[in-house]
Amino acid sequence: MTIKLKYLYGGFALIVALVLGAVLVYPDQELHLIFCDVGQGDAILITKGTTQVLIDGGPNQKVLSCLANHLPFWDRTIEMIILTHPDNDHLGGLPDVIERYNVTQLLSHSLISESAIFWAFRDKIIDKKVPVYSPKAGDKIQLGGFALKILSPQERMGDELVWQKGTDEQVLGAYAYPDNTNEASIVTFLSYGNFDVLLPGDISSQIEGVIEVEKEIEVLKIAHHGSKYSSSEEYLERMSPDLAVISVGKNSYGHPTKKVLERLENLGIKMLRTDLEGEIEISTNGKEWGVIK
């Protein structure tokens, strides 16, 4: 075989394999809710067809493996990223995500955090011209067949000006995150048919007290990795989910705390932890749902 023919056949075989592969990984019609295994932190991916929403990015690049496993390789667009709050264990992986994917929309407060990660994140957002929207309770988002509703905070925070290049230091200084960033978490309610999920970021019992849901929820993400200052008995009882998920890894805070685990057990709520299970994936057609083993 001459060299030229070898490359011709080789190239042809590659393209055939590529097309086959592209068809093979074409997503199904179900909605998938994935709690990525990112160690101590949160990274929650919602996919439906070729539409994806990523809520937080975990502490580091581990989120990229999660995206690689659940997005078809030819889909380099994430329709929406929600940054609940700018703590390292929620923001750390996002600069890498922004660099590697087209992001259609970012939902985040327009406030400034002093961490180096935040500035790296802001640089990437500006660099890739990602549009930013700062939400408030009551905002509704329709995306590829499912709905997201914002339940907290009550007011819009900050000014989208902070995401613009050249905004000067003084203006930026006026829009700083409060000391307790957890309480500022963006709380999202996901609905797809009869399948409803509450994703409350790192809020504590104080904010939990004012969270109202219209429908019964199937899945609850336990706030703040199972901190004892969140997930009060009253709140858990009121939400009474079928399944509680704790996104947690090795940490020095004692997460998930015994207290929260006991409260869940007392109420008979089934619970899964990412530190024990690894990644947790739930699949639903809007009527039935189940955890994929």
Place this chain on the structure above:
Amino acid sequence: MSPRNKLLIILLLIFLLILRWKTLPSLPGFLPGQEVRISDVLREEPKIIGSSQRFSLARIEIKTFRYPKYHYGDPLVITGTLKKGATGTWILEYPEIKETSQLQKTGIEHKILASISAWRRRIEKVYRFSLPEPQASLMAGIVLGSKSGFPSDFYQALRQTGTLHVVVASGMNITLVAIFLINFFLLFLNRRLALFFAFLGIWFYVILAGGEAPVFRAGIMGSLAFIAQGLGKEKAAIRGLIFAGVLMLFINPHYLFDLGFQLSFAATAGILIVYPKIKSFKKTRRIFSLPGFGDNLASTLAAQTLTLPIMVFSFGGVNPISPLVNTLVLWTIQWIMAIGAMAGLLGLFNQNLGQIICLPAYVLLTFFIKAVELFA
């Protein structure tokens, strides 16, 4: 050359090496727990490992936070408390780092190096934008030798299966680059000019690939081979390798104790010396002449024959499945490099174009990854 002259030359070389060794400034003498302040220009691209960023400055290893990201050519002032590392090096963990404007080097060579390094980052960006992980890291590793940003479990899998060498830019890359450049320039230049530009291209690639020991050595060797060819003398690759080794030891005698240097020298020597013997061994000739498979098996075995003693000595063992995995995956390298180089260069002008070109490589990269993970 008479044996006596040969011996004289070797003795002279050894004498010069010892002289160089003796006159080398020794590692700075510090005490553990000592407070230091270093100011220097960063001369390498930091590696990202998990949530940390690592580089060395003034021969002190620095481990710091992932952000802010530092780059080749950044003038830094670092203050911190020294710790002694496991391998006898000095380490600063999470020191205070400031960028300074006073150190700004404006020399032309510095500008060239800094801008080539920026090119490298932009090409890596094309891959990261076009491919998922670990495909993107593997592509950057194969084409440019970058070891940054690998998912840690995949990096471990490469190590376990003895395939980590593919993410080190080395002789293989230089050979592929050289062959491509020569053929390309010969299309519209005469032989001498083509060789000259290929020579420049090789060194551009050496710097692009980060200038680490294996690619530097391969660069020297490749250039020597070209010069020999340009002068009309036959290629003397083994002499080229020895000369490259000696030259590198002149530049930095510490390389003698550098595992990477030892391994790459031994592997190349194995391919130059043992490979032809394996290929011509009568009883097994048929296995090693199987199309697409025999060459890879032979070259892997050849490289491992001479690296084995070093591996056993430093790691206490070698993975017996390594030749199998290498044979299975090595044929993909030249394709991945060709596609990656094209995607990287065109992607600099248009990211979407880069992405489309990257896609066929996805199939090969995925095959590579699955094979490695299967045996890890």
